[in-house]
Amino acid sequence: MKVILAKKAGFCMGVRRAVETTLKTVQHSDGRIATYGPLIHNPQVLQLLDERGVDVLSEIPAQHNGTVIIRAHGVPPQDKERLESAGARVQDATCPRVMKVQAIIKKHKKEGRATVIIGDKNHAEVIGLMGYAAPAVHVVSSLADADELQLVGPYIIVSQTTQDEQSFQEYSARIMARFPQGKVFDTICDSTHKRQHEVRVLCQQVEAIVVVGGKSSANTQRLGEIATGMGRPVFMCENEADLDLAALGQFDVVGVTAGASTPTWMINRVIRQIEAVPGRQEGPFSRLIRRLVWFLLMTNIYVSGGGGLLAMAIAAICGGVPPLAAFTIAFGYLLAMHNINRFVGLNFQGASGRPARPKAGKRGYALEMHPGKINDPVQERFCRHFCRPILVLSGMTLVFSGALVWQLGSLPFVIFIAMSFFGSLYGSHIFPHSLQSLFKVKGLKEIPGSKTFLVALAWSLVVVILPCWPVLSERGGVLLVLGLLMLGVIYVRNALFDVFDVQGDKMVGKETLPVCIGERRTLQLLTRILLLLAGLTVAGIATPLPMAGLLFLPGIFLLWIFVSMYRKERIFPGLASTFMLETTLYILALSLGQGRLFF
Secondary structure: OEEEEOOOOOOOHHHHHHHHHHHHHHHHOOOOEEEEOOOOOOHHHHHHHHHOOEEEEOOOOOOOOOEEEEOOOOOOHHHHHHHHHOOOEEEEOOOHHHHHHHHHHHHHHHOOOEEEEEOOOOOHHHHHHHHHHOOOEEEEOOHHHHHHOOOOOOEEEEEOOOOOHHHHHHHHHHHHHHOOOEEEOOOOOHHHHHHHHHHHHHHOOOOEEEEEOOOOOHHHHHHHHHHHHOOOOEEEEOOHHHOOHHHHOOOOEEEEEEOOOOOHHHHHHHHHHHHOOOOOOOOHHHHHHHHHHHHHHHOOHHHHHHHHHHHHHHHHHHOOOOHHHHHHHHHHHHHHHHHHHHHOOOOOOOOOOOOOOOOEOOOOOEOOOOHHHHHOHHHHHHHHHHHHHHHHHHHHHHHHHHHHHHOOOHHHHHHHHHHHHHHHOOOOOOOOHHHHHHHOOOOHHHOOOHHHHHHHHHHHHHHHHHHHHHHOOOOHHHHHHHHHHHHHHHHHHHHHHHHHOHHHHHHHOOOOHHHHHOHHHHHHHHHHHHHHHHHHHHHHHHOOOOOOHHHHHHHHHHHHHHHHHHHOOOOOOOHHHHHHHHHHHHHHHHHHHHHHHOO
16 A cells, blocks of 8 residues: 655654653663653653653652653643652753743733633643743633623733644734734744645645554544544544554555654554555555565565675675675675564564563663564564474574585684674673773673674675685775675675664654764764765775775765655655665675676
8 A cells, every 4th residue: 555654744753852852861870760740752762761760740749859841732731830849850841842832921921911711721842831821811711712702901812832823813813902012923833834734735635644653642532533624534543553554455555654653653553554454456466576575675685685786796706705605604694684683582572472571671660672562563462473483494594505605714704703693692781890881881782882883894895805715815805895895885784774763763762873862963973974885996996906895885875865855755655665775785795796897
């Protein structure tokens, strides 16, 4: 099924700021952490924060030792003062857009003006704004409220930042017609404006709309109301389990949008679930192809096959081991390492049927949550059902690959064993206590950004160096160039997948490159790396094997296009984008395979 994702779906700036503020506080604080009221209106995010030790205060205690985070919706100023008086360290995560409305209200209150708030009476943001405007404050939630409103003297009209723009214009115009001495401030957030406009445009491109978000999220519900008003069938869901898959199967093109408090990883879960649904006009052959692609991606056979073909092509160019041996060495190692890292340590019921026991952190919450459990429900179910046979297959291929490396000599075999050892134990606590206390990490996994680089290094060794070991002394220059190019290409590939899952990785405390430096900076860095790799291809001309590096140009160019399209929000994470990204390896292998025509 074809899925079109709205560009503005997911976290708005204010919600992202509140969540990241809370996660940074969790990371750097050893004391008690709580939010005053739910941080945002999304139950999945709140559950994960709870698992990371963040409590929710429903009322202000007489005394509180620890940090209290003000939720994104803001609170009345009196509540903030009471929290500080109780001894709490108050950290304000109020959305800057809400702060702007608060400032407008405070300014005009000093001038003696009353405040009219157009919004939902019981919404947390409106309650907070009322605290700034009291006692001369009125809330308008409907046309009836506007008609019943009684005002004396000057006043201002402001809006809840997530209010429907058409309703705001209609209500404020009616109030101003009755009481012309007022001032109107359109305080609806720009993100809300764009999100609502976008869903109207999206309705013209699709047959049905799926709106992802918390049931208590006002802006999420409004998106559904807008789509309904546009005459499209609307499916509201908090997560992929809420989807009516049978009903969705009646359509070929479905649009997906989400409220401002919906995390990207939840949107990705819903998209992957919808993509797995056969479209109305999808034939048996198309369905078979789609399932085959899905199987190859889930088992890591597709990506490992790409690595094997790359090893074959490079070995053929450089005169290394026979092509089949080169393919087997790379394919066996990559299949084993990718699957071991994906399947081992999963924090859900595995083949044994027994739930894994989470390890307690410094505040007693689970630290070993698996990112796949958050980012991809289809992968999660596959892992749950096929963990044991996939691991057995991976172990067999690793042994067979090692046997071929053994024939190359003792040194390459030692390198292979070391790579396998550290690759298999990447997620384990392998450092001794002395190093743990010195560097504040227990294993390779906890070194920020380590996986992106170490996986790329392993690819470079197993795809370039080991298959060409017999000619390493003769053609060390060209192999160094090819190894560096391979390292860069796989580094970009790995980092892109990390970008796809950045929000889910943040929630589970995974230290990937985008988590450490941010999504935007990561994409900028990847663009620069690709430009550097394109420059390095010139080095291939100066080696004993002319043009060797230039054969990498098609793969580098395709990755640059992929990064550029993602930066411009023209593609989004899902089965199709994953398949396209992995197919880059096959195109690169085909390009390198042409090297035999020149050398």
